[in-house]
Amino acid sequence: MPTDTTGAPDSGERMIPQEELRRILASKTVAILGCGGLGSNCAAMLVRSGVLKLTLVDFDTVEAGNLNRQMFFTDQVGMIKVDALAITLGRIDPSVNLRVIHECINAENMLGMITGADVIVEAVDSAETKALILHLCGREVPDVPLISASGLAGHASANRIETIRLADSLWVAGDLTSDIRDGHALVASRVMIAAAHQAHAVIRILLGLEGA
Amino acid sequence: MKVDIALFASLSGFHTEAGDGHTRHYELAPGTTIADVIAMFGLPDQPRIVFVGGRHAEETSELHEGERLAIFPPVAGG
Numbered sequence: 001m002p003t004d005t006t007g008a009p010d011s012g013e014r015m016i017p018q019e020e021l022r023r024i025l026a027s028k029t030v031a032i033l034g035c036g037g038l039g040s041n042c043a044a045m046l047v048r049s050g051v052l053k054l055t056l057v058d059f060d061t062v063e064a065g066n067l068n069r070q071m072f073f074t075d076q077v078g079m080i081k082v083d084a085l086a087i088t089l090g091r092i093d094p095s096v097n098l099r100v101i102h103e104c105i106n107a108e109n110m111l112g113m114i115t116g117a118d119v120i121v122e123a124v125d126s127a128e129t130k131a132l133i134l135h136l137c138g139r140e141v142p143d144v145p146l147i148s149a150s151g152l153a154g155h156a157s158a159n160r161i162e163t164i165r166l167a168d169s170l171w172v173a174g175d176l177t178s179d180i181r182d183g184h185a186l187v188a189s190r191v192m193i194a195a196a197h198q199a200h201a202v203i204r205i206l207l208g209l210e211g212a
Numbered sequence: 213m214k215v216d217i218a219l220f221a222s223l224s225g226f227h228t229e230a231g232d233g234h235t236r237h238y239e240l241a242p243g244t245t246i247a248d249v250i251a252m253f254g255l256p257d258q259p260r261i262v263f264v265g266g267r268h269a270e271e272t273s274e275l276h277e278g279e280r281l282a283i284f285p286p287v288a289g290g
Binding site: 037128142 | 222267285288
């Protein structure tokens with residue numbers, strides 16, 4: 001029987017009609033830490049799916065080199081990423097309710113960024129900052145689901161990217177090993193697949209399909 | 213005491229017990245801490261996160277009979 005990678009048999013889940021699905025998702029808040037390749041694409045997929053309350057966090061500005069994989073456009077080069085992404089998300093759904101934070105994530109400010117979030121998405125690029133986010137969330141908000149990503153670089157098979165539940169409140173999307181520090185390129189298709197895994201994990205959690 | 217230890221991704225090659233998958237069974241002395249296990253395996257000094265029984269844990273924590281320790285090293289890219 002086909003199963004998802006978190007172990008739950010898809011065939012055993014109740015069917016949620018579209019209207020109910022969007023009503024549930026619209027009532028929830030998701031914090032996205034990092035709005036680059038993972039975060040910008042994940043945010044767009046969540047808004048298209050009906051998640052309308054988002055906190056967007058990123059310190060950076062849009063560069064031409066980001067356009068090969070990030071949800072930005074040529075006329076947004078030079079803009080603050082969270083501001084550019086807010087405009088794009090508003091074009092997808094004008095009713096979107098955004099909290100936009102243009103700051104670098106650190107141990108002092110991170111907890112304030114995730115206040116009120118039903119689910120947190122870790123979407124930064126540095127391994128050190130990923131570890132910081134996982135560490136602080138695990139210690140300070142251990143019951144808030146956290147969706148991380150690790151191992152999305154390079155051009156290996158897309159089928160190696162999966163979603164794994166590593167701990168009670170931690171899901172990780174990726175192949176766990178492909179590291180940009182090993183010289184792997186970042187390819188839009190693989191980055192966006194990992195972002196889609198993250199968005200889908202968020203949706204399943206918000207719908208109550210991932211268990212306690 | 214018996215403890216299960218899961219080493220993910222690049223750390224899986226540091227297991228000293230034979231077996232498949234991420235997790236192996238180990239016999240450890242009472243009072244062994246997570247930091248002791250990290251030193252025992254000679255894990256590289258790189259970003260990592262540790263869990264005991266599916267919950268976040270500090271590396272100074274002592275392990276206990278029957279617990280499962282998981283160590284995960286996030287890699288860069290996003």
